[in-house]
Amino acid sequence: MARLDRFREFVDRLHPSGLLYATYEHRLTAELDRSRLPQHVAVLADGNRRWARANAPGKPLVAGYQAGADKLKEFVDWCDEFGIRLVTLWVLSTDNFTRSTEEEIGPLLEVIETMVADLARTRRFRVHPVGALDLLPPETAERLRAAERETADIDGMLVNIAVSYGGRHELRDAVRSLLAEHAANGSSIEELAQTLDIEHIAQHLYTKGQPDPDLIIRTSGEQRLSGFLMWQSAHSEFYFCEALWPDFRKVDFIRALRAYGQRERRYGA
Numbered sequence: 605m606a607r608l609d610r611f612r613e614f615v616d617r618l619h620p621s622g623l624l625y626a627t628y629e630h631r632l633t634a635e636l637d638r639s640r641l642p643q644h645v646a647v648l649a650d651g652n653r654r655w656a657r658a659n660a661p662g663k664p665l666v667a668g669y670q671a672g673a674d675k676l677k678e679f680v681d682w683c684d685e686f687g688i689r690l691v692t693l694w695v696l697s698t699d700n701f702t703r704s705t706e707e708e709i710g711p712l713l714e715v716i717e718t719m720v721a722d723l724a725r726t727r728r729f730r731v732h733p734v735g736a737l738d739l740l741p742p743e744t745a746e747r748l749r750a751a752e753r754e755t756a757d758i759d760g761m762l763v764n765i766a767v768s769y770g771g772r773h774e775l776r777d778a779v780r781s782l783l784a785e786h787a788a789n790g791s792s793i794e795e796l797a798q799t800l801d802i803e804h805i806a807q808h809l810y811t812k813g814q815p816d817p818d819l820i821i822r823t824s825g826e827q828r829l830s831g832f833l834m835w836q837s838a839h840s841e842f843y844f845c846e847a848l849w850p851d852f853r854k855v856d857f858i859r860a861l862r863a864y865g866q867r868e869r870r871y872g873a
Contacts, residue, residue, distance in 0.1 A: 625855070632858040638687075640865035642818030645683055646692035646764075646840075648832055649676060651824030651848030659850075666711035671850035673719040680723065680763055682857050690762045692817060694832055695719075698736060698770035713740070717747050720765055724751040730762045731755045734810035735769035736777065764811065771834030778808040778835075811836060819864045821857075823849045841867055 649672055656668025676693055683691045695716050701709060724731050733748040740748075748767065782804060786796045806812065816836040820829070825846045829837060843860040845852065 629855050629858065632855060632862065636686075636858065636861055637865045641686055641688065641861060642841075642864055643688060644690040644692070644815050644817045644819075645688050646694070646817040646820045646833060646837075647676075647679065648694050648820070648822040648826075648830070649679075649849040649852075650822055650826055652850060654824065655848040655850045658848075664711065665708060666715065668850065669712050669715045673715050675850050675852060676719060677722060678854075679852070679857065680729065680761070682854055684728065684761050686861065688761065690764070690814060692734070692764035692766055692811075692833070694766040694769060696735075696767045696769070697830070698739065698768055698773050699830075701739060701768050713744050716765075716767060717744060720748055720751045723763060724755050727755075727758060728760045729755065730758050730760060731765060732762060733765045733767055734774075735765075735767045736773045737768060739768045762814070764814075766832075769810070769832075771829075771831035774810050775805075775835060777810070778805055781808040806835070809835060816840065819843060819860065821845065821860050823847055823852050839869070841869065 652668040652672035653665050654668075655671060656663065656665045659671075660667040673695075676695070679693075680691060696712065704712070720731055720733075723729055731748075731751045731754075733752060737745040737748065748765065783793075783796070785808075811833075816838070817833060817840045819842075820833070820837055820840045821843045822829070823845045825844070827844045829842075833840075841864050843863055845856055845860070847853070847856055
């Protein structure tokens with residue numbers, strides 16, 4: 605299937621419009637300052653359901669989820685091509701998970717499981733699920749953990765799969781873990797209050813040990829984070845794109861990288 609997709613892409617590029625697009629893409633790529641690329645890119649892949657309603661009317665919404673998953677796999681390849689070492693993909697929020705019906709969430713989870721398995725099967729990336737996995741069906745959670753175990757030995761780009769993820773849930777779980785750790789060590793609440801530091805909380809996040817995202821991209825025209833990486837995004841740069849996620853192109857990604865490289869990062873100043 606991947607070989608067929610590459611062949612179709614090659615044929616499309618032979619079309620005059622495809623040649624113009626390829627030329628523009630190459631020019632944008634050549635203009636990038638490679639010394640100013642982000643090392644951790646996170647993406648809110650928004651707009652899959654709206655894409656399905658516009659492009660697959662009458663079909664189940666899973667058509668949009670599948671198109672979005674295919675684009676996420678492309679996106680990971682793009683990041684790898686530009687030497688980005690860490691990517692975080694938000695594929696399912698805790699709010700979406702708890703508000704959606706079983707008829708909708710079941711097919712979406714199947715798409716996510718297949719996408720994660722496909723990424724793991726390439727043997728190019730380390731897969732790391734982040735989120736409240738205890739909220740997921742046990743079989744789904746185990747498949748995600750299995751992908752993590754199977755790719756733990758790979759010296760490649762780290763791909764965080766934010767599934768059943770919510771920023772408030774993450775902070776709640778971090779505080780619970782921190783309190784449990786200190787209780788196990790025999791520390792009192794008063795002692796913890798006196799010694800608590802920012803890094804102590806960071807060490808209990810889902811992304812503990814990882815650098816914070818340099819660039820966060822959100823598609824579909826929405827200009828808010830919706831609780832995504834609330835703690836980690838304090839000093840991130842944001843890039844908002846009008847395209848629905850399945851329509852997000854490589855040139856859109858390159859523009860995001862270019863915009864990031866042109867900014868002067870002030871880290872909250």
